[in-house]
Amino acid sequence: xxxxxxxxxxxxxxxxxxxxxxxxxxxxxxxxxxxxVPLLWEAGGVRxxxxxxxxxxxxxxxxxxxxxxxxxxxxxxxxxxxxxxxxR
Amino acid sequence: MTILNVLILVCILYxxxxxxxxxxxxxxxxxxxxxxxxxxxxxxxxxxIYCTAWTFYGAVGFAARxxxxxxxxxxxxxxxxxxxxxxxxxxxxxxxxxRITSIADLISSRYGKSNLLAVIVTVLAVIGxxxxxxxxxxxxxxxxxxxxxxxxxxxxLPDMQSTALWVAGGLALFTILFGTRNLDANERHHGVVMAIxxxxxxxxxxxxxxxxxxxxxxxxxxxxxxxRIDASAIARFExxxxxxxGLTMLSAVAFLCLPRMFQVMVVENxxxxxxxxxxxxxxxxxxxxxxxxxxxxxxxxxxxxxxxxPDLFVLTLPLMDGRDGLAILSFLGGFSSATSMVIVAxxxxxxxxxxxxxxxxxxxxxxxxxxxxxxxxxxxxxxxRLSIAxxxxxxxxxxxxxxxGTALAAIGLIAFAGVAQFMPALMGGLFWRGATRTGALAGxxxxxxxxxxxxxxxxxxxxVVLPQVxxxxxxxxxxxxxxxxxxxxxxxxxxxxxxxxxxLLNTSAFILGSLLSFPQxxxxxxxxxxxxxxxxxxxxxxxxxxxAQSEDLxxxxxxxxxxxxxxxxxxxxxxxxxxAGYLPEPxxxxxxxxxRELSGSxxxxxxxxMISQIVGGxxxxxxxxxxxxxxxxxxxxxxxxxxxxxxxxxxxARQLRQxxxxxTQLSVQKDGFLSQISxxxxxxxxSIRAFSEILRDTGDLTAEEQSKYASVxxxxxxxxxxxLDDLLDLSVLENGQVVLHVQRGSLAxxxxxxxxxxxxQGGALRVVRxxxxxxxxxxxxxxxxxxxxxxxxxxxxxxxxxxxPILTIRTAVIDGELVIDFTDNGxxxxxxxxxxxxxxxxxxxxxxxxxxxxxxxxxxxxxARLGGAVSYLPGQKGAAFRVTLPLSARMAAQ
Numbered sequence: 001x002x003x004x005x006x007x008x009x010x011x012x013x014x015x016x017x018x019x020x021x022x023x024x025x026x027x028x029x030x031x032x033x034x035x036x037v038p039l040l041w042e043a044g045g046v047r048x049x050x051x052x053x054x055x056x057x058x059x060x061x062x063x064x065x066x067x068x069x070x071x072x073x074x075x076x077x078x079x080x081x082x083x084x085x086x087x088r
Numbered sequence: 089m090t091i092l093n094v095l096i097l098v099c100i101l102y103x104x105x106x107x108x109x110x111x112x113x114x115x116x117x118x119x120x121x122x123x124x125x126x127x128x129x130x131x132x133x134x135x136x137i138y139c140t141a142w143t144f145y146g147a148v149g150f151a152a153r154x155x156x157x158x159x160x161x162x163x164x165x166x167x168x169x170x171x172x173x174x175x176x177x178x179x180x181x182x183x184x185x186x187r188i189t190s191i192a193d194l195i196s197s198r199y200g201k202s203n204l205l206a207v208i209v210t211v212l213a214v215i216g217x218x219x220x221x222x223x224x225x226x227x228x229x230x231x232x233x234x235x236x237x238x239x240x241x242x243x244x245l246p247d248m249q250s251t252a253l254w255v256a257g258g259l260a261l262f263t264i265l266f267g268t269r270n271l272d273a274n275e276r277h278h279g280v281v282m283a284i285x286x287x288x289x290x291x292x293x294x295x296x297x298x299x300x301x302x303x304x305x306x307x308x309x310x311x312x313x314x315x316r317i318d319a320s321a322i323a324r325f326e327x328x329x330x331x332x333x334g335l336t337m338l339s340a341v342a343f344l345c346l347p348r349m350f351q352v353m354v355v356e357n358x359x360x361x362x363x364x365x366x367x368x369x370x371x372x373x374x375x376x377x378x379x380x381x382x383x384x385x386x387x388x389x390x391x392x393x394x395x396x397x398p399d400l401f402v403l404t405l406p407l408m409d410g411r412d413g414l415a416i417l418s419f420l421g422g423f424s425s426a427t428s429m430v431i432v433a434x435x436x437x438x439x440x441x442x443x444x445x446x447x448x449x450x451x452x453x454x455x456x457x458x459x460x461x462x463x464x465x466x467x468x469x470x471x472x473r474l475s476i477a478x479x480x481x482x483x484x485x486x487x488x489x490x491x492x493g494t495a496l497a498a499i500g501l502i503a504f505a506g507v508a509q510f511m512p513a514l515m516g517g518l519f520w521r522g523a524t525r526t527g528a529l530a531g532x533x534x535x536x537x538x539x540x541x542x543x544x545x546x547x548x549x550x551x552v553v554l555p556q557v558x559x560x561x562x563x564x565x566x567x568x569x570x571x572x573x574x575x576x577x578x579x580x581x582x583x584x585x586x587x588x589x590x591x592l593l594n595t596s597a598f599i600l601g602s603l604l605s606f607p608q609x610x611x612x613x614x615x616x617x618x619x620x621x622x623x624x625x626x627x628x629x630x631x632x633x634x635x636a637q638s639e640d641l642x643x644x645x646x647x648x649x650x651x652x653x654x655x656x657x658x659x660x661x662x663x664x665x666x667x668a669g670y671l672p673e674p675x676x677x678x679x680x681x682x683x684r685e686l687s688g689s690x691x692x693x694x695x696x697x698m699i700s701q702i703v704g705g706x707x708x709x710x711x712x713x714x715x716x717x718x719x720x721x722x723x724x725x726x727x728x729x730x731x732x733x734x735x736x737x738x739x740x741a742r743q744l745r746q747x748x749x750x751x752t753q754l755s756v757q758k759d760g761f762l763s764q765i766s767x768x769x770x771x772x773x774x775s776i777r778a779f780s781e782i783l784r785d786t787g788d789l790t791a792e793e794q795s796k797y798a799s800v801x802x803x804x805x806x807x808x809x810x811x812l813d814d815l816l817d818l819s820v821l822e823n824g825q826v827v828l829h830v831q832r833g834s835l836a837x838x839x840x841x842x843x844x845x846x847x848x849q850g851g852a853l854r855v856v857r858x859x860x861x862x863x864x865x866x867x868x869x870x871x872x873x874x875x876x877x878x879x880x881x882x883x884x885x886x887x888x889x890x891x892x893p894i895l896t897i898r899t900a901v902i903d904g905e906l907v908i909d910f911t912d913n914g915x916x917x918x919x920x921x922x923x924x925x926x927x928x929x930x931x932x933x934x935x936x937x938x939x940x941x942x943x944x945x946x947x948x949x950x951x952a953r954l955g956g957a958v959s960y961l962p963g964q965k966g967a968a969f970r971v972t973l974p975l976s977a978r979m980a981a982q
Contacts, residue, residue: 021173024171024172024173025173025174027170027171028167028168028170028171028174029171031166031167031170031171032167032336035163035167035336036329036332036333038325038327038332039329039332041325046324046325047318047323047324047325048155048318048324048382049314049317049318049323051156052156052382055156056379059166059371059375060372062166062170062371063170063371065170066169066170066367066368066371067367067369070172070363070364070365070367070368071364073173
């Protein structure tokens with residue numbers, strides 16, 4: 001509509017993409033921390049089956065989140081591109 | 089038919105199938121079909137060579153011994169894959185932009201193209217990978233033996249050694265066939281990748297099938313299986329924190345550093361975009377691979393007799409239950425895991441060995457002459473093939489020497505720790521501009537020494553390589569140097585201990601060395617290009633051209649890339665610079681491009697060395713240094729623009745000077761021609777006049793004398809006519825008034841005609857032809873084409889000074905164009921003359937052999953009329969002319 005809407009929309013999109021790449025960077029760190037959680041459980045008191053459920057559940061969740069993030073991130077774009085991603 | 093025979097039959101059929109798949113994929117890629125070959129899922133599946141036979145069989149054994157801890161081996165790669173935005177993206181981008189051929193190439197390229205670094209990385213990679221290949225051979229032989237034991241009819245057990253030898257030989261053959269098709273390691277091995285992707289599916293399918301059979305077949309459902317796990321010896325989750333974290337970290341690092349992983353992940357990568365799919369698909373693959381490991385281990389521990397090898401539960405559980413089909417499928421899974429790992433590892437290592445050890449040595453011993461004699465391409469391919477055979481053989485020898493015992497099983501993690509030593513140099517190189525060659529060298533050497541001392545040598549057992557005294561008292565009796573308790577850190581797990589100390593000391597040496605040393609300009613440039621790979625896609629050039637001889641470069645490039653590819657590259661570069669022919673200006677950007685192309689074939693360090701031998705050393709221009717100092721971005725921009733402008737001006741000036749030179753030369757030639765033509769016209773005129781006066785004025789001439797004088801007059805008149813005919817011919821051709829008589833005929837006949845007419849028969853010149861290639865039908869003005877051939881052959885007869893003179897006529901069809909090369913073995917045409925030989929009135933040498941210098945000018949005009957071209961082909965041994973003619977006979981406008 002008005003001339004101001006366009007750039008606003010672009011900036012918002014760029015902002016989203018930047019945060020998405022932040023999320024992509026954080027994901028392995030979060031994964032490493034979460035995979036270490038079983039170590040904090042009561043020593044020797046945990047059944048393997050429970051740990052299995054936790055680890056495989058986490059595994060599937062991480063793969064799923066990675067899939068969602070990667071599908072939206074375009075690796076060909078430079079994240080430091082001041083002009084932001086192309087709209088067209 | 090016994091089960092063992094069935095197994096062997098299935099195995100052979102499977103291998104034949106793999107060959108067929110690889111062959112078909114190569115063919116499809118060659119024909120440009122098969123875009124599915126480049127699908128991201130093929131890429132993801134090819135990554136699965138991470139799961140070797142050690143993980144296929146060994147994961148269950150690992151789980152049977154220490155519960156859920158096995159999963160750490162898969163968690164590390166999972167974290168790396170989902171964190172692709174950090175590292176993998178950068179590695180792949182750098183690998184593609186620098187045309188990296190191996191991990192050794194990447195590290196050497198980053199640190200100023202240092203070959204010493206590449207050699208160290210190569211040696212470490214060979215030490216780390218050889219036992220791993222031995223492990224794969226062992227797993228195949230063990231699984232064979234497991235089948236043989238259950239077979240009551242088998243009177244003799246198959247010989248383990250011979251099984252391993254057959255497997256090793258077959259693998260080497262496969263790898264050589266499909267891994268060394270093309271020299272350019274940067275070109276993808278479609279056949280190999282396709283075969284590996286297929287094997288990835290087979291091993292996943294096999295493991296899932298065994299898992300489903302164990303859970304629902306043997307155990308009776310999920311709930312019962314979980315109960316069985318709870319009742320088994322591995323019911324409690326008891327892992328030590330240091331091993332859990334240490335092994336996860338180790339597997340993550342190894343995933344990045346293993347030469348074979350680098351090969352499929354970076355070198356074979358078709359498209360950076362594939363990472364986005366692999367980011368979720370590969371973790372899913374790993375998850376599925378490990379899903380049934382604990383159930384299989386728990387059920388195996390319960391059902392199998394005590395003392396059974398838990399490493400083979402995947403195989404022995406179905407066998408015990410009489411499910412031979414499932415057992416064979418499971419065997420194929422293990423077989424697939426083993427073979428795909430060996431194939432890729434052999435390709436990766438052979439590239440490293442041939443590019444960084446064999447080629448530099450060969451170049452060194454053949455000296456500067458390497459560029460002008462000997463076929464580099466042939467040597468490189470041979471080196472690569474021999475290296476493949478050598479690497480597989482080394483694995484086999486290791487397997488024989490170690491006796492295939494349990495010592496081998498532990499080697500997986502040890503190899504991981506070995507290649508993990510690349511990590512600081514690799515990551516430092518990608519993310520830290522300050523990392524230097526000295527630092528990388530120090531880190532690698534320290535890390536390798538600590539790894540060998542603390543983990544590799546002790547792995548052979550006490551008193552085998554290291555005496556027991558060293559284990560108890562330390563090296564030289566120093567307590568703090570005990571290999572299992574460095575600096576007094578007692579009671580640690582040996583693997584975690586070695587990984588901790590080697591990586592710690594490695595990183596420290598790397599950082600300290602980098603901080604204290606000063607990098608060379610090339611290092612700083614490469615550092616900036618690697619670290620900021622996403623910022624500037626345009627790379628600063630490292631060469632100052634101008635002095636370089638394009639022709640020398642072309643000769644060298646032909647030896648490495650092959651004549652056709654090199655000529656195409658040079659012609660394309662020349663076209664972009666607006667020049668005709670095959671020799672572009674040796675501008676910095678062209679030299680840069682050439683170096684990239686060459687490094688795809690022989691590695692960055694070698695390519696750099698070869699070009700610098702011709703160009704005379706790489707110089708770092710002001711522009712390059714400014715690019716390093718990015719704080720002064722604006723100055724850099726301004727100055728580099730100036731620099732580029734002045735370079736362009738210099739180039740234009742050089743071209744103008746060349747044009748001027750050509751004009752001056754032409755003018756001199758025209759003057760020369762005028763005096764020549766008056767001379768040529770006057771001499772026959774004089775004799776015609778003299779003899780006709782004699783005939784007129786002398787009365788008493790005998791009939792014999794009369795006929796003699798008349799024939800002199802006739803000969804001279806014929807000479808005059810020929811000269812005038814040539815001039816007329818040329819002017820007609822130039823004005824475009826010529827009428828073409830299009831006919832159909834065979835090229836071989838035309839060349840025969842030309843050879844006869846040029847007067848070669850009975851002369852000294854020998855003509856070498858390839859009659860098979862000449863069987864081409866043409867539709868064009870045959871008489872005119874023959875005229876061109878006659879001229880070229882006659883030229884060779886007149887000017888070729890080879891002893892004995894030989895003219896080689898080579899025919900080929902390239903991109904729908906008929907290409908005929910006339911190459912003689914004489915001394916060729918000097919570069920200064922090459923520019924003007926096609927001009928009118930130009931003659932080489934002074935009046936050496938008759939003719940007014942119109943022949944080649946006429947040839948050029950004829951070929952232009954026929955829609956083709958004739959050009960001088962530099963970089964051959966003698967004078968060489970190339971005639972090109974489009975086969976789809978479309979004439980140029982008349």
